[in-house]
Structure formats: structure tokens, C-alpha cells
Amino acid sequence: MGRGVLRPDLAAGRVELRQRAPRPELAPLVEFYWNPRWDLRGRPDHEQKVLAHPNVHLVFEEPGPLVYGVQRGVFNRVLSGRGQVLGVKFRPGAFRPFIDGPVADLADRAVPAAELLGPDAGPGLAALNREILVLDDLTAMTALAEDHLLGLLRSARPDPLVAEVTELVERITASPQLFRVDELARELDMPVRRLQRLFAEYVGASPKWVLRRARLHEAAARADGGADIDWAALAADLGYADQAHLTRDFTAAVGAPPSRYASR
Known part of the structure; x- marks a missing residue:
């Protein structure tokens, strides 16, 4: 389940977690992609708690993609029914080139991605979110996300x-x-x-x-x-x-x- 996931023994019986490494050209910015999937139909809801890392995440989820700043408390998520998300875990500091302000402004917040990433990112994000979440193949899911990220990267300012x-x-x-x-x-x-x-x-x-x-x-x-x-x-x-x-x-x-x- 990864370091920071609390009570991983309980989570493992309820959630399948898949991960995938980024393409080489995105590796300096992206640590990995994570894809939890669950099917709790007919079973109790599952509350998952996480001691988050100092990373920003872009998460494709229902009803729309969100950018999560560093969560300084315990992050709680209640899972029910059947579903999945695809998360992009940016390396520490690597999200700064994509926004017009300090990353500290995102702390403990979840912001709609289209609102945060600017007018060039907004169009098509909702459609991309739907395309990703209907897929089962993690390679295909991450390929769609990476094509979008590479487009954003081309317009981001370099920052040594x-x-x-x-x-x-x-x-x-x-x-x-x-x-x-x-x-x-x-x-x-x-x-x-x-x-x-x-x-x-x-x-x-x-x-x-x-x-x-x-x-x-x-x-x-x-x-x-x-x-x-x-x-x-x-x-x-x-x-x-x-x-x-x-x-x-x-x-x-x-x-x-x-x-x-x-x-x-």
C-alpha cells in the first residue's frame, strides 16, 4: 500500500492499488501514477486514512479532476460502491512551474484542476477525466494523462x-x-x-x-x-x-x- 497508508492490512482487503512509473521525459517531475480500485457493493463503506507526503497530486476522479496540495493533517477518504481514481504524484517542488503562486497556497486544499491550471488546461479536462475513468488498462490510462501533462509542460516556464x-x-x-x-x-x-x-x-x-x-x-x-x-x-x-x-x-x-x- 505504500508508506503513509494507515492500517494497510485492512486496506489491502478492500482496495487494489496499482502504480506505474512515468515516461522518461516526465520522470524529473512525476514520481509515479497511482490507481486505487475498489468494489464494495454489498459491503460496508471503507474509511481510509493517510499520512500524506510533501507532494502535490493531480487526481482524475468523479465528478472532476482535482489538484491536492500537501495535506498536513490526516487525509481521510470514504470509499463506497465501485470506483477508481488515477492520481499523478508530482515530485516535491515539481508542481511549482504549473501555477502562478507559491505551492504553500495549496496546503490542505483540493482545487478543481481546470480552475488552477489556467485557461489552456481547462478545455477538455472534463472529457479527459471521463476517458480515463472508464478504462481498466493502467497503461492506457496513464498514456492519456501523460499526453495532457506533456502539453502543459510545453507551456510551463523552466525552473532550475x-x-x-x-x-x-x-x-x-x-x-x-x-x-x-x-x-x-x-x-x-x-x-x-x-x-x-x-x-x-x-x-x-x-x-x-x-x-x-x-x-x-x-x-x-x-x-x-x-x-x-x-x-x-x-x-x-x-x-x-x-x-x-x-x-x-x-x-x-x-x-x-x-x-x-x-x-x-
């Missing part, structure tokens, strides 16, 4: 900072041992203020949030792993002052203390 920001965020998320913004700034030889401005402009969440979310992803993954966990030792490994600090962070994000979450 995108690659720098993408590499920076991916470095953080791959290393939950990075604990503090000032430590990160020193390691990068970059003033803290510039780091914060870069994240607001390109990522849509603060560097402190990204550092904290990487640690919570690690804690949730351990909790979902099913093994007995020494929470005090894990708190120390993740740079928390003590177990109580980890418990507060985890509870605020997930809605349950880590030990209770792991025991369900």
Missing part, C-alpha cells in the same frame, strides 16, 4: 530550482535521522530563512513539517509491521527527547497513541 528542491526533500524523507531544521540548514550551508522560503514557494509545507512527517512515517511503518516495538528506543532513534514526545506527535497526527494503534 525544481531539481534542487526535489533532491533536498527526497534526501530528508529518506533519512528520518535528520531531526532539526537548523541542523539541516547547516548541513546544506544554507540560511534557515532561505530554506523556509524555498519550502513555502515550492513544497507547500515547512521544513519542520517535512522532517516531522518523515519520522512519523517511520513510526507508523514500524507500528504496522506487527512486531513488538520498544517505543522508548524508537523515540531515541528518531531524535525525540523522550517517548512522551513521540507519543504526543503520533497521537496528534494519527488520532491514537502509537502503542494503541499498533495493538489494533
Whole structure:
């Protein structure tokens, strides 16, 4: 199900999740495409919770495609009946060239794609959404989405900072041992203020949030792993002052203390 999906054991029995890598020409901007499908006809609705990553997503779904900014709380989605969506997961910072403003303006929002991407993107998006969602073949679905993205890319302004920001965020998320913004700034030889401005402009969440979310992803993954966990030792490994600090962070994000979450 991927890191950040809470209770993946329950999700796996209700949702089929397919992924596909982008074409080489889109790989610097797109991490992957994701396609959850479900058939819950005659079964209870399923509420899926996700600890989101510092990424913007373009999602083809009913009734129309939406752009989701970084979701800083827990993202909830209730699935019912039968359906599917196709999501485009942009690399951190890579959505900035497509919009006229900082990515921080999209935080915790879902905006109609036609409204956000401008007059050149609007025409045909509704038809494209319908074409994608009636298909079963993931290759065909992503091909339609990629043709549209390549058209948008041709009209987007080049921005050399995108690659720098993408590499920076991916470095953080791959290393939950990075604990503090000032430590990160020193390691990068970059003033803290510039780091914060870069994240607001390109990522849509603060560097402190990204550092904290990487640690919570690690804690949730351990909790979902099913093994007995020494929470005090894990708190120390993740740079928390003590177990109580980890418990507060985890509870605020997930809605349950880590030990209770792991025991369900």
C-alpha cells in the first residue's frame, strides 16, 4: 500500500492499488501514477486514512479532476460502491512551474484542476477525466494523462530550482535521522530563512513539517509491521527527547497513541 497508508492490512482487503512509473521525459517531475480500485457493493463503506507526503497530486476522479496540495493533517477518504481514481504524484517542488503562486497556497486544499491550471488546461479536462475513468488498462490510462501533462509542460516556464528542491526533500524523507531544521540548514550551508522560503514557494509545507512527517512515517511503518516495538528506543532513534514526545506527535497526527494503534 505504500508508506503513509494507515492500517494497510485492512486496506489491502478492500482496495487494489496499482502504480506505474512515468515516461522518461516526465520522470524529473512525476514520481509515479497511482490507481486505487475498489468494489464494495454489498459491503460496508471503507474509511481510509493517510499520512500524506510533501507532494502535490493531480487526481482524475468523479465528478472532476482535482489538484491536492500537501495535506498536513490526516487525509481521510470514504470509499463506497465501485470506483477508481488515477492520481499523478508530482515530485516535491515539481508542481511549482504549473501555477502562478507559491505551492504553500495549496496546503490542505483540493482545487478543481481546470480552475488552477489556467485557461489552456481547462478545455477538455472534463472529457479527459471521463476517458480515463472508464478504462481498466493502467497503461492506457496513464498514456492519456501523460499526453495532457506533456502539453502543459510545453507551456510551463523552466525552473532550475525544481531539481534542487526535489533532491533536498527526497534526501530528508529518506533519512528520518535528520531531526532539526537548523541542523539541516547547516548541513546544506544554507540560511534557515532561505530554506523556509524555498519550502513555502515550492513544497507547500515547512521544513519542520517535512522532517516531522518523515519520522512519523517511520513510526507508523514500524507500528504496522506487527512486531513488538520498544517505543522508548524508537523515540531515541528518531531524535525525540523522550517517548512522551513521540507519543504526543503520533497521537496528534494519527488520532491514537502509537502503542494503541499498533495493538489494533
